[in-house]
Amino acid sequence: MLKLTNVNKSYENNKILDNINIVFPKNKTTVILGPSGAGKSTLLRSINLLDQPENGTIELDDIKVNYNENLSNNEILQLRRKSAMVFQSWGLFPHMTILENIIEGPTQAKNENKDQAIQEGKKLLAEVGLEGYENRYPSELSGGQQQRVSIARALALKPSYILFDEPTSALDPELEAQILHLMQKLALEGKSMIVVTHNMDFARKVADKVIFLEKGQVIFDGECKDFFNNNNQRIQDFLNAMKF
Structure with missing residues (x-):
């Protein structure tokens, strides 16, 4: 369980x-929605301690x-080992091969055996549709392929939760669809995911729970079907605006 208080x-x-x-339920997909500036990405980054609340x-x-304490590097690392972030821009290390990018976290942050990490990395590449790409470099891949690598890199950490911050915003529609299909597959497998997105179709199909934020406040916290059938005028205005 993941709980913010x-x-x-x-x-x-x-x-x-x-x-x-x-409360973000385990083995479920929670989608965070809301207008620009609502605090969605800050909320996500707070979970991973990329931003520390007061x-x-x-x-x-x-x-x-406790966010108001001066946290040690060890405390921060312990929390970060429990989650993995997938960003808008995939952030792969350009000087490393695809496989090296994937095994960097498990071998360095979790001290996993390198040979074991390599085998697991190859398996994950096959799962995201990139079998045989392990010796290529990020510059040789399309944006969609790089984002699939970043998802494989997150999965390699075996996190309790995977955090997605607008993972398709930098992609064209065709590549966006590929990434969303991959995320839907992960959701069906029961991965615990928290996703910030503007894609309402994805939210409708994949979300178990929806959080709607505005001006840093939680306006809605509940099941997906209840959000999309909600009579709250602000939510209806938001959904109508997103249709165009």
């Missing part, structure tokens, strides 16, 4: 997260962290 985050005088209380707590499996 009374989480607050501000930049200067701008409240980005306003007393956030959310106060509140996060509980992830057997770890509980």
Whole structure:
């Protein structure tokens, strides 16, 4: 289970997260929706401690962290080992081969045996449709292929939760569809995923739970079907705007 309690985050005088209380269920897909500037990416980055809120707590499996404390590098690392982030821009190391990119996390952050990590990395590449690409470099791959590698890299860490921050926003529609189909496959396999997206079709098909944020506040927290059938005027306005 992943639980955020009374989480607050501000930049200067701008409240980005306003007393956030959310439970993200295990083996389910939670989709975070909302207008630009609502705090979606900040919320995601707070889970991975890429951004640290001023106060509140996060509980992830057997770890509980108070955000208002001065966290040690070991405490930060322990929490980050429980999750893996897939970004908008895939962020692969350009000087490393595809396989080297994938095994970097398991061997360096989790001290896994290199030979074992290599075998697992090759298996993951096959699962994301890139079998035989292990000795290529990121510059030799399309954007969609690079994003598939970044997903394989996240899976290699065997995280409790995979965090997706607009993973298809930099892709054209055809490549976007490929990545969304891969994410749908992961959801059907029961992976625990938290996804920030603007793709309403994906949310309808894949989300078990929807969080709707606006101005750093949770406006809706519930099942997917209840969100898309909600009579709240703000939610209806948002959905109508997203249709175009």
